[in-house]
Amino acid sequence: MSIGKYLQHYAESEITFVQDLENHWQHVICIPAFDEADSLPLLLKNLSMKDNLLVILVLNSPLSASNSEASLRTKKLAEFFKQQFSLQHNLSENCQLRQLNNSGSHLLLLEHYSIPDKQGVGLARKIACDMACQLIHDNKVLSPWIHNTDADVDLPADYLSASLEVNNGTAAALFPFQHKFNSQSKSQLSLQLYEYSLYYYVEALKWAASPYAFHTIGSTLLLHHNYYALARGFPKRAAGEDFYLLNKLKKIGDIQALSKPVLTLSGRTSSRAPFGTGPAINKISEFENPTDDYLFYHPHCFLHLKKWLFFMPTLWQDSDLEALANDELLYKCLMNIGVEEAIAHARQHSKDQAGFMKHMHNWFDSFKTLKLIHNLRNLELASINLKQLQNYKKEFPFITKAEKAHK
Numbered sequence: 238m239s240i241g242k243y244l245q246h247y248a249e250s251e252i253t254f255v256q257d258l259e260n261h262w263q264h265v266i267c268i269p270a271f272d273e274a275d276s277l278p279l280l281l282k283n284l285s286m287k288d289n290l291l292v293i294l295v296l297n298s299p300l301s302a303s304n305s306e307a308s309l310r311t312k313k314l315a316e317f318f319k320q321q322f323s324l325q326h327n328l329s330e331n332c333q334l335r336q337l338n339n340s341g342s343h344l345l346l347l348e349h350y351s352i353p354d355k356q357g358v359g360l361a362r363k364i365a366c367d368m369a370c371q372l373i374h375d376n377k378v379l380s381p382w383i384h385n386t387d388a389d390v391d392l393p394a395d396y397l398s399a400s401l402e403v404n405n406g407t408a409a410a411l412f413p414f415q416h417k418f419n420s421q422s423k424s425q426l427s428l429q430l431y432e433y434s435l436y437y438y439v440e441a442l443k444w445a446a447s448p449y450a451f452h453t454i455g456s457t458l459l460l461h462h463n464y465y466a467l468a469r470g471f472p473k474r475a476a477g478e479d480f481y482l483l484n485k486l487k488k489i490g491d492i493q494a495l496s497k498p499v500l501t502l503s504g505r506t507s508s509r510a511p512f513g514t515g516p517a518i519n520k521i522s523e524f525e526n527p528t529d530d531y532l533f534y535h536p537h538c539f540l541h542l543k544k545w546l547f548f549m550p551t552l553w554q555d556s557d558l559e560a561l562a563n564d565e566l567l568y569k570c571l572m573n574i575g576v577e578e579a580i581a582h583a584r585q586h587s588k589d590q591a592g593f594m595k596h597m598h599n600w601f602d603s604f605k606t607l608k609l610i611h612n613l614r615n616l617e618l619a620s621i622n623l624k625q626l627q628n629y630k631k632e633f634p635f636i637t638k639a640e641k642a643h644k
Contacts, residue, residue, distance in 0.1 A: 269361030357475030408464035408490025427521035532620035
């Protein structure tokens with residue numbers, strides 16, 4: 238699907254706001270924000286020091302919270318920015334182009350205070366990125382990359398130049414990250430456990446040779462506008478929009494993990510989304526003893542995953558799925574997630590093993606990988622706590638790798 242077709246048929250209607258702009262910028266960054274008065278002004282202050290940058294800011298609130306204190310704070314923040322940054326163009330009743338600095342940088346401020354609850358941050362991100370995609374398509378933003386972040390992220394000085402290090406054929410690049418720890422905060426231990434769990438899962442997937450071994454954190458995304466359009470943009474979801482977009486992008490291009498610069502995420506508690514960092518920290522903090530009560534996937538889950546991924550190529554000609562029957566647990570879990578139908582479909586639509594594997598990995602994607610691990614957990618391999626996990630260090634090197642990455 239061409240970019241033009243995406244913009245015509247699948248993009249949000251807000252792209253019409255920017256089609257008549259005559260400005261030109263080198264880079265664009267997209268930021269959704271709801272109830273971010275504590276952090277967003279500082280972020281915009283830092284971004285105002287950049288040259289030739291367009292910041293697309295979608296101030297939003299869910300429909301159910303349209304009259305809440307959080308929504309009122311968001312609206313007051315909009316008024317603050319209107320006073321701080323001079324008006325350049327009134328693009329619509331709720332969309333304005335404002336001057337961010339005297340070095341060619343601008344703020345595209347869009348207000349949307351009635352987002353359907355089920356569409357949440359996914360829709361806010363999609364609106365911003367669709368507008369960015371339109372501007373890149375019109376050669377008004379020169380870089381082909383769409384930067385995505387959140388209001389509570391500290392962006393290093395070389396953040397925008399990182400796109401120069403991205404390889405050809407990359408659909409999305411991921412910035413490395415760390416959370417901002419506060420020794421005085423009661424939630425510090427919860428944050429440490431949660432961050433370690435993120436590294437543990439990705440390092441375990443790498444060890445198992447999964448092609449989907451990458452972090453899925455919306456505030457660390459760098460998206461190529463062409464691949465973004467091919468994937469039909471962000472899914473309109475209240476949470477997990479980053480996970481599902483990257484899942485689609487991996488099927489049409491590469492996902493590159495950048496080595497630098499490191500982004501600093503706030504790691505604060507939050508109830509803005511149904512799941513993610515904020516809700517996870519809230520939940521862990523409620524445990525009487527977080528170190529004992531917070532659980533990690535059993536490392537043997539990834540042993541079964543590794544076995545399955547190693548076995549998968551043989552299914553093209555030489556093997557039948559029943560050859561896995563000696564691993565009764567893995568066989569049963571694969572059957573639970575519909576592996577027979579997937580194999581039959583892949584064989585029918587493939588001319589060679591490479592084509593077969595492409596079909597199989599498109600089916601056995603990030604979501605199916607997680608479904609398999611959850612089946613393994615639910616049927617036999619119950620999750621374990623951090624102390625129990627240490628007993629498996631010699632057998633599974635990804636446990637130590639995750640610790641080093643986390644530190």
